[in-house]
Amino acid sequence: MTPDPNPQSPDPLLLFDAASKWYGPVLGLNQVTLELRGGITGLVGANGAGKSTLIRLATGQIRPTLGRVSVRGLDAWDWRARRLVGYCPDVDNFYEDQSGREFVHTMARLSGFGRHDATRRTDALLERVDMSDRADRKLRGYSKGMRQRIKLAQALLTEPALLVLDEPLAGIDPVGRQELLELFRALASQGTGLLVSSHELEELEKLTNHVAVMARGRIAAVGTLQQIRDRLNDYPMSVRIEVAGAKQVAKTLLDSDDVTAVRLESATAIVVTATHPQRFFAAFGELVIAESLDVRSLEPLDDSAHAILGYVLGGSGKT
Amino acid sequence: MNEVSDSLLRYRSWRGTLQSPVWGSWAMARLSVAQMARRKLFWGLYALALMIFFFFFYGQYLVVWIQLQTAQQTVLFGGVPVKVGELTKFLDRLNLNGSAQTFANFIWFQGYIVMIVLALAGAVLVGNDFQYGSLPYYLGKPIARRHYILGKFLGVGLFVNILTTLPALILFVQAGLLYDWEVYYVDHLRQLIGIFGYGLFLTTALSLLLVASAVLVRRTVPLIMLWSGVFVLCRTLANLLVDGARLDGAWRLIDLWNNLYLAGLWCLGADLGDMKREQPEVWQAIAVIASVCLLCLVYLRKRVQAVEVIS
DSSP states (O other): SOOOSSSSSSSSSSSEEEEEEETTTTTEEEEEEEEOOOSEEEEEOOSSSSHHHHHHHOOOOOOSSSSEETTTTTEETTTGGGGEEEOOOOOOOTTTSSSSHHHHHHHHHTTTTTTTHHHHHHHHHHHHTTTTTGEEEEEEGGOHHHHHHHHHHTTTTTOEEEEEESTTTTOHHHHHHHHHHHHHHHHTTTTTEEEEEOOOHHHHHHHHEEEEETTTTEEEEEEHHHHHHOOOOTTTTTEEEEEETTHHHHHHTTTSSSEEEEEEEETTTEEEEEEEEHHHHHHHHHHHHTTTEEEEEEESOSSSHHHHHHHHHTTTEEE | OOHHHHHHHHHOOSSOOOOHHHHHHHHHHHHHHHHHOOOOOHHHHHHHHHHHHHHHHHHHHHHIIIIIITTOEEEEETTEEHHHHHTTTGGGGGGGTSSHHHHHHHHHHHHHHHHHHHHHHHHHIIHHHHHSOOOHHHHHHOHHHHHHHHHHHHHHHHHHHTTTTHHHHHHHHHHHHOOOOHHHHTTTTTHHHHHHHHHHHHHHHHHHHHHHHHHOOHHHHHHHHHHHHIIHHHHHHHHIIIISSOGGGGGGGGGGGHHHHHHHHHHTTGGGGSSSOOOOOHHHHHHHHHHHHHHHHHHHHHHHTTOOOOO
C-alpha cells in the first residue's frame, strides 16, 4: 500500500461538498465546501469555530447532516475510506497499562494487519517516530511528547493518503517539535496529504503557508497566507521601512492613492499604512528605482498568521 | 532531527493487503479479555470461579467413588457409626452426576462471579471509550460501527464463555470418563448441545446488556448499581412476589438470571416439572430474554445511527 493508491485520480484527496452538521439545535458546520488535493494544509480558527467537527467529518467519525464528505471519491463515512485516512486525535486516553508497542500493535490488528505484518509494521513505525527504545514502557509513564509520537505512529499504520493531525505539537518541547515538523515535511514530500489543526500558529507557519481559516462553522478563507492577506483590502497593511531621507520619502508616499497614512518613527524609519498591498509594493519598487532610494529594510508588520487571522476572524487573531 | 532523517532513510513502506474489518473486531475482543486479565482485583474473583469449578470437578469424582467403593461402609462421626453415603447426602442437591442439572447448577453458580466481574469491568471494557473519548482511536481505523459493537460483544462473550461454557464442557468430558464413556457421550449428547445452548443464551444476553448499559451509564459505580438493580433487586422482588405474596409464577419473569437459567435447563433437556418453586413457562422466559436483547440492540443501533457514539 502506498500513501495514495491512486494519486492520479480525478477525485480530490478530501472533498467537502456543501457539508453541514447539526448537533441538535446547534449548527457545528455550515455549508462548507473545501477541496484538498495534497500537500500540507493548516486548519486554524477560534475555539468553537468548527475545526473539530470538520476533522471528525473528514475522518468519518460523524456523518454530515447535509452535503457530502468524500476521500478520493469514497464517502468518508464508509470504513473503506478510512484505509486512506490516518487520524491522530487530540485526546490521548489509551489503555494506560499497555506499553506503547502493545498499543500500536493493537491498533495495527484493528486496522486489518495480520499478526506478523502488525508486528513488523509496529516496529517500523515506532522507529520512524523515534520511539523504538521507549516503546516497551507503560503508557501511563509517557510524557506528552511521547504520547504524541505514539499517536502519530498509530495514525501512520495504513500508509494513509491523508493524514489528519489534531493539535500534533501540543505539549512537545522545541527539539521534539522540530523533529516532528521535519517528519511531517518528509511525509508530505512522499505524497501524503496533511491536514493539521493547530493553535500553534508560529509552528504552523513553519510547516506550511496554506491554511483554511474557520469561523462560526464556515470556511472564512482558504489559500496561502499571502493570498488571504491580499484579499483583505479592508484592512490596510502596515510596513516599516528603513530608508535614508525618511522624511522626504514619507512626503512622496503620501501622494500615492494606496497610502492612507505615514508615521515618521525616526530620521531613517517610517511606518506606512497602505491599502492594496500588492499595488503598493509594485509602486514602491518603481519609486525606489526612480529615486535611487537607499532602502535598508522593509518589514511588513501585519502579514503574520496571527495578524491575518485577526483580520479574518474580526478579532485579535488569538485562536 | 538527524535521528528522524535517519529513520526515514531506513523506513520501508508497507505493501500488502489488509484483512477484513471483522478481524478488527476479533482484535478488540482479544484486547478486552487481556484487559480483564490485567486487573489484579479480578483475580480474586477468578480464583473463586476456579474453586467452584474444582468443587464440581472433584465433587463428581467423589460421588462416583463413594457410590462404587464406600457407600455401604461406615465411619465414626462424633462417635456414632454413619454410612459414608449418608455423609455426602448434601451433595445430592447439586446433582454431581453428569446430568443436565449438574451443568445447569454449575453455570448458575459461575454466573454470580460472571455478573460481578462484568459489572466491575463494564466501564473498563466499554464505558471508558465513551467517558474519556478514546473512541476516535477505534473509529478512526478502517472498521464500521457494527464492527466496533461486534468487537465489544465478542470480548464480553469470550469472557463469559471462558468462565461458564468452557469449564462446563470439561465437566462433561470428565463425567464421561467417570462412567462408561461410550454410553455416556451418546446418551448425553443433548447435554453437550445444551451446554453450548446455555452458553449462547448467556453470551448473547449478558454481552448485549453489558455493552448497552455501559454505553448508557459509562462509569463503574452507576454500572454496578444498574446491574445490581437488574440481577439482585429484580430477583429479590420476584422471590417476594411469587414465594412471599403467592402471586403467579409469571412474576418471576422479572428475574433475568432465572429466565436464563430456565432457558439453560430447556437447552440441557432437564425435566422442568420437578422444580420445587413455581416457575413461569420456558417460552415466556425465552421471550423475555429475546425482548431484553432486542431492546439493547435497538438502543445500540439508535446510538450508532445518531453517530454520537463519540458523544
